[in-house]
Amino acid sequence: MGLPSNACLKTAVAAAVLCTAALARPALAAQPAAVPRLKSNSVLILDSNDESVLYARRADVAAPIASITKLMTALVVLEAQQPLDERLEIGRADRELPKGAPSRLAVGTVLTRRDLLHLALMSSENTAAHALGQNYPGGLPAMVAAMNAKAAALGMQSAHFVEPTGLSSQNVASAEDLSKLVLAASRNPVIREFSTDRRYSVRVRRRLMEFRNTDNLVANPAWNIVVQKTGYIAEAGRCLVMEAVIEGRSVVIVLLDSFGKLTRVADAKRVKSWMETGAAFKVSMR
Numbered sequence: 001m002g003l004p005s006n007a008c009l010k011t012a013v014a015a016a017v018l019c020t021a022a023l024a025r026p027a028l029a030a031q032p033a034a035v036p037r038l039k040s041n042s043v044l045i046l047d048s049n050d051e052s053v054l055y056a057r058r059a060d061v062a063a064p065i066a067s068i069t070k071l072m073t074a075l076v077v078l079e080a081q082q083p084l085d086e087r088l089e090i091g092r093a094d095r096e097l098p099k100g101a102p103s104r105l106a107v108g109t110v111l112t113r114r115d116l117l118h119l120a121l122m123s124s125e126n127t128a129a130h131a132l133g134q135n136y137p138g139g140l141p142a143m144v145a146a147m148n149a150k151a152a153a154l155g156m157q158s159a160h161f162v163e164p165t166g167l168s169s170q171n172v173a174s175a176e177d178l179s180k181l182v183l184a185a186s187r188n189p190v191i192r193e194f195s196t197d198r199r200y201s202v203r204v205r206r207r208l209m210e211f212r213n214t215d216n217l218v219a220n221p222a223w224n225i226v227v228q229k230t231g232y233i234a235e236a237g238r239c240l241v242m243e244a245v246i247e248g249r250s251v252v253i254v255l256l257d258s259f260g261k262l263t264r265v266a267d268a269k270r271v272k273s274w275m276e277t278g279a280a281f282k283v284s285m286r
Contacts, residue, residue, distance in 0.1 A: 036270040041237065041257035044175040045271055048183065048243055048250035059175040062158035063256055066231030066239050067124045068178060069166030071185045071195075074121055076146040077113070077132050078190055084114040086135075094130045098167050099233065103127035104209060115202050121194040123211040124230060126165040133164040140164070154180045169235035175254040178241050182252050186227040186243045195227050215240065217265060223272070226250070230264070240264040246275040 035055050044059040046052070053059075090109040097103075105111075105119075105127045116132050119125035136143035143164055151159040156177035162170045173181070185191045196218050201210045214230045217223050228242035237257035244251060253271055258264035 036267075036274040038255070038267045038270060039258060039263050040255040040267050042175045042254070043256075043267070044179050044252070044254040046179045046252040046254075048186075048252055051179075051183075054251065056175070059254070060158075062160075062172045062174045062177070064169040064233065064236035065166065065171055065173050065178065065256070066233045066236040067126075067166035068173075068181075068229050068231040068239055068241055069161065069164065069171045070120050070124065070129050071181050071191065071227075071229050071241070072147050072150060072161060073129050073132060073143070073164040074117055074191050074194075075181075075185060075188065076143060076150055077117065077136065078188060079150070080137060080146070082113060082135075082137070084112065084117070084190075086113050087111065088113055088116060088131055088135050090127060090131055091134065094127045094134060097126055097130060097165065101126045101165070101167055104211070105131075105204065109204050111202055117190065118194045118197065118200050119202070119211055121191060121229065122197050122200055122213050124214045125211070126167060129165045130163075151177070151181075154184055156180055166231055166236075167233060169233060175256055178254045178256075179252045182227060182241050182243055182254070185229075192227050195229055196225050215242075215265075217242075217268060238264045240268060242268070244272075246272055247278075249275065251275065 042058040042061060042063060044056050045054040047054060087110050090105050090107055092107050095103060095107055103126060105125065113132065116128040120129040120132065133140045133143040144161055147161040151161065156173055159173035159177045160170065162168050197213065198219050199210055199212045201208050215228050218225055218228065224245040226243040226245065231239035237259060238261065239258065240255045242253050244253065253268060255264045255267050258267060
């Protein structure tokens with residue numbers, strides 16, 4: 001048999017190169033889809049079942065968390081097992097809060113501890129959260145100590161609290177820390193119910209006053225939210241944390257330092273769309 005011609009050799013080599021390239025190239029279906037273009041500064045998306053990270057950006061950086069603080073406030077109040085039906089009076093100290101925080105609860109208003117918890121979690125009522133701290137066993141110092149002890153117990157390594165409302169920029173945690181807080185809060189039926197209630201009315205003196213949830217996603221039938229909390233102070237930006245069920249999958253979403261009033265909600269919707277398309281995939285923490 002004679003030697004193959006140069007043309008045959010070239011054809012064989014070309015075929016071999018094409019075959020090798022095809023084998024080396026992953027199948028198109030195995031390529032990870034692009035992550036959602038989220039505008040929040042710190043982001044964490046976590047699978048609630050195994051706590052695996054689906055997406056993270058600056059998730060290990062501690063920053064002010066604003067009213068996300070109130071999830072921890074609620075946890076320590078409920079764990080202290082104080083009577084929820086005990087009636088508490090709003091004092092002057094509860095109204096004299098930093099940053100000129102507005103409140104619809106006047107000095108002298110008497111509400112149950114249950115009412116105060118409901119308003120703090122649902123409508124982010126700062127006066128209500130402060131009153132819970134004032135009436136904690138041992139007062140505000142004892143509550144702050146309990147909040148930091150609970151953070152340590154949950155493994156929130158960068159978290160630090162100085163008061164129960166979130167108005168102080170010294171209340172800090174990373175998105176990674178806050179995912180642990182959200183998971184702990186989601187195991188408490190009272191926090192789940194109060195934080196996702198759309199509206200709630202209390203009697204303030206002779207008037208029946210209605211309060212609404214600060215997160216309008218709870219009223220959206222397209223969402224199945226287990227627990228949530230919003231937050232805002234200038235130092236923290238707009239923040240939103242939640243556990244939600246999307247396409248049958250329970251996920252924790254932490255969005256910190258969003259610019260503008262609409263960004264955190266828009267980012268949450270982008271995450272939901274990303275999950276619904278089946279494009280979510282695990283990435284390493286950065």
